[in-house]
Amino acid sequence: MRAIAALLICLGLGLAACKPAAGSGAGGALPDDMSLGNPAAKVTVTEFASLGCPICAKWNNDIFQAFKTKYVDTGKARYVLKEFSTGDAPVAAAGFLLARCAGKDKYFQVVDAVFHQEADLLETDRNADKRDRLVKVAQSAGIPETQFDTCTGDDNALKAFNDRVEAAAKQYNIDSTPTFIINGKSLTGYQDMPALDKAIADAQAAAK
Numbered sequence: 001m002r003a004i005a006a007l008l009i010c011l012g013l014g015l016a017a018c019k020p021a022a023g024s025g026a027g028g029a030l031p032d033d034m035s036l037g038n039p040a041a042k043v044t045v046t047e048f049a050s051l052g053c054p055i056c057a058k059w060n061n062d063i064f065q066a067f068k069t070k071y072v073d074t075g076k077a078r079y080v081l082k083e084f085s086t087g088d089a090p091v092a093a094a095g096f097l098l099a100r101c102a103g104k105d106k107y108f109q110v111v112d113a114v115f116h117q118e119a120d121l122l123e124t125d126r127n128a129d130k131r132d133r134l135v136k137v138a139q140s141a142g143i144p145e146t147q148f149d150t151c152t153g154d155d156n157a158l159k160a161f162n163d164r165v166e167a168a169a170k171q172y173n174i175d176s177t178p179t180f181i182i183n184g185k186s187l188t189g190y191q192d193m194p195a196l197d198k199a200i201a202d203a204q205a206a207a208k
Contacts, residue, residue: 032164034099034107035080037072042207043200045071046080048168048179051095051111052088056178057118059190064112066193077200081111082168083161086177091121094134094152096161101151102141113137183207 045067049056071077085092091114099110114121117133124130138148151157168174172181180187180196183203187195 032160033080033082034104035078036068036108037078038075039078041075041078043071043077043183043203044080045077045196045200046082046181048082048084048172048174048177048181050084050086050089050092050177051099051114051118052090052092052122053084053086053177054118054122055190056087057115059178060112060115061118063191063193063196067196070193071196071200076204081108083164084168084174084177085161085165088122090127091130091134093158093161095137097152097154097157098134098138098143098148100157100161101147101154102138102143106141110137110141113140 047056049060051057068079072079083092083096095111095114099107099114102110114134114137117137121130121133134152135145135148138145138151143151173186176188178189178191180191180199182196182199183206185199185203187199191199
């Protein structure tokens, strides 16, 4: 396990990407999932996403804020993020470990910051460059470089991340990211606002 610390500090270890898994579910939040919005909302929008997935980054950067303003901030929907490791798995793991280390209050701030660095993170093959960009994300959230090394070198935290990914892969039929489950209905791939509007309206109507 000590190799994990070196892995995440230099971002040199390949972690297993999530694979298609049998099973299904409503996509509700588990205790270890991060979420935003009213837990009692009639609609739950669950996103399966990876911080190493460029399409997930595009959705976050293009759509997430408008979706959050319209539905989450108004109490109409709860948003749940389920962490995956598709795409650049080391970037996904390091990014999510960093976000968890930042705490619940700053978790989504760090996730958003990593997504906004996605193009640069995936453009370079140099692990040192990736690390430098993630250190800057950490510093923007008030986490110094020494704490960044501690966060991303935490064997127990990495195991917990891998366990979350494995558990979700076993429970849900997810073969790509982003995938959204809205009150049990699955939508795969990049979803624009009209698609989300329709899916949420359908869920609201069914929940009455």
